[in-house]
Amino acid sequence: MCSTDKNLRDYARRALEMNPASEATQVILDELKSAKDSDWKIGLINSLAQQRVVSSIDLIAKYLDDSDSKVAGAAVVAITKISSPQSGKLLVNVLKKPFSSIHIKTAEGLLDIAQIYIDDNDYATASAIYQMIYNWTTKGPGSNPENNVPFSIRGHAMVGLILCNPETAADGILEIITDKDPKIRVIAVHAARNFKNKELTRILCEMLSELQPDNQKQVLALIADRGDNSFVKYIIKLLDNPNESVRLEAIVTLAQFGSPETVDKLVRTAATDRGICGKTAYKKLETVTGPNVQEANATSLPIMRPVSLI
Numbered sequence: 001m002c003s004t005d006k007n008l009r010d011y012a013r014r015a016l017e018m019n020p021a022s023e024a025t026q027v028i029l030d031e032l033k034s035a036k037d038s039d040w041k042i043g044l045i046n047s048l049a050q051q052r053v054v055s056s057i058d059l060i061a062k063y064l065d066d067s068d069s070k071v072a073g074a075a076v077v078a079i080t081k082i083s084s085p086q087s088g089k090l091l092v093n094v095l096k097k098p099f100s101s102i103h104i105k106t107a108e109g110l111l112d113i114a115q116i117y118i119d120d121n122d123y124a125t126a127s128a129i130y131q132m133i134y135n136w137t138t139k140g141p142g143s144n145p146e147n148n149v150p151f152s153i154r155g156h157a158m159v160g161l162i163l164c165n166p167e168t169a170a171d172g173i174l175e176i177i178t179d180k181d182p183k184i185r186v187i188a189v190h191a192a193r194n195f196k197n198k199e200l201t202r203i204l205c206e207m208l209s210e211l212q213p214d215n216q217k218q219v220l221a222l223i224a225d226r227g228d229n230s231f232v233k234y235i236i237k238l239l240d241n242p243n244e245s246v247r248l249e250a251i252v253t254l255a256q257f258g259s260p261e262t263v264d265k266l267v268r269t270a271a272t273d274r275g276i277c278g279k280t281a282y283k284k285l286e287t288v289t290g291p292n293v294q295e296a297n298a299t300s301l302p303i304m305r306p307v308s309l310i
Contacts, residue, residue, distance in 0.1 A: 010043060017047035025053050032059060038068040045071070049078035057082055061090050069101040076102055080109035088113050088129060095132070099141035107133055107142065107153050114160055123164040130160035155187045162191045170200045177204070182214060189218040193225065201226055205234035216241070217249040224253045232257050236265055247277045255284035262288055 013031075016024040025048070032044040045063060048056040060082075063075040076094070079087045091113070094106045110129055117126035136142040137154035162172045173195070177188035192200055204219050211219065216238065223231045235257070238250035251269060254262055266288070269281035 009040075013043055013047055017050050020051075025051055025056065029056060029059060038066075038071050041066070041068075041071045042074040045074045045078050049074075049081040052082050054082060054084045054086075057084055057086055057090070064090070064094055064102070072100075072102045073105050076105045076109050080112050083113055083116050088125075092129075092132060095136055095140075095142075099144070099147050103141065103147070104149055104153070107136065107149070111153065111156050111160070118160075118164070127161060127164035130157045130164060133157040134161060151183055155183065155190075158184075158187050159191045159194065163194055166195070169195050170197065170203070173200065174203060174207070177207070177211065177215060182212070185212065185215050186218065189215060189222060193222055198226075198228065201228075201231065205231055208234055208238065213241075213243045213246050216243075216246050220246075220249050220253045224256050227256075229257055229259065232259070232262065236261075239265060239269055244275070244277060247273075248280060251277055251281050251284060255288050258289045 013028070016028055028044055028047050028051075032041065032048070035041045035044060041063065045060055048060060057079060060075050060078050063071050064079075066072045066075070076091065079090055088110065091106050091110050095103060095110070110133055114126040114129040114133075117123070117129070133142075134154065134157040137149060137157065141147055142149040142153065158176070162169045165172075169191070173188045173192050176184050177192075179185055179188075189204075192204060201222060205223065208216055208219060220235065220238070223235060232254070235250050235254045238246055239254075241247050241250065251266065254265060263285065266281045266285050270278050270285065272278070273281065
């Protein structure tokens with residue numbers, strides 16, 4: 001890779017990157033040690049990231065402080081991809097330093113590493129990473145609006161903390177679903193979707209009347225995902241909700257649960273609501289399936305057609 005021709009040199013790098021031999025990795029490592037050009041450094045670091053050689057982390061880590069933020073960013077991505085036990089520690093140390101352009105990428109890398117720990121059932125380590133990121137976004141540099149840290153990073157950390165601590169998950173979800181910030185409330189429902197707990201879903205259903213319309217619709221989507229008929233009674237209550245968009249979502253959700261009771265409620269809505277909800281209820285009646293539903297439809301649809309389309 002000593003050629004002065006950049007294209008030829010890059011072809012050689014890519015060939016070595018695909019070579020699984022340790023000798024090929026060593027050539028890349030030696031070249032990186034003496035590299036001066038930023039683009040060349042980035043290419044070499046990317047090759048080591050693709051090879052995922054744990055022994056290369058120490059050298060790559062030196063470039064986390066490179067004066068070129070693009071080189072430093074490439075080092076963050078490489079350390080994340082290699083994902084050795086050392087990776088998390090290195091990236092945590094980066095977040096402890098004064099805020100710079102690579103901090104957002106570093107936080108995102110740590111979230112990826114935390115997920116790897118979850119996949120390995122190491123919830124304690126994953127939880128520690130999520131907690132550190134959460135603190136960084138709420139009390140540290142990540143909380144400064146001027147730094148433009150995406151809210152998704154904080155949200156991801158919140159969901160991770162909830163899922164890593166199942167004994168307190170329900171309490172955490174119920175606490176943040178009533179938060180004043182709509183973005184926080186969305187996180188609660190997202191966490192509940194990942195936390196397979198029927199009791200938690202039931203509690204959320206019982207809270208429906210207290211929730212904001214956006215979260216009422218999200219909980220309805222959660223009920224639909226669960227596919228549990230025991231939650232139908234909560235959907236029915238929302239058919240009288242003052243918010244039209246909530247009523248509409250309730251109709252669409254209710255139609256996914258086939259039962260004579262479902263048909264009855266949709267028929268009543270089609271008969272009494274002259275707006276979009278009534279028309280939607282009528283249309284959904286034709287799609288409802290389940291035991292004894294066809295018989296209920298056969299008697300209801302002919303009667304409702306003239307009324308619902310007015």
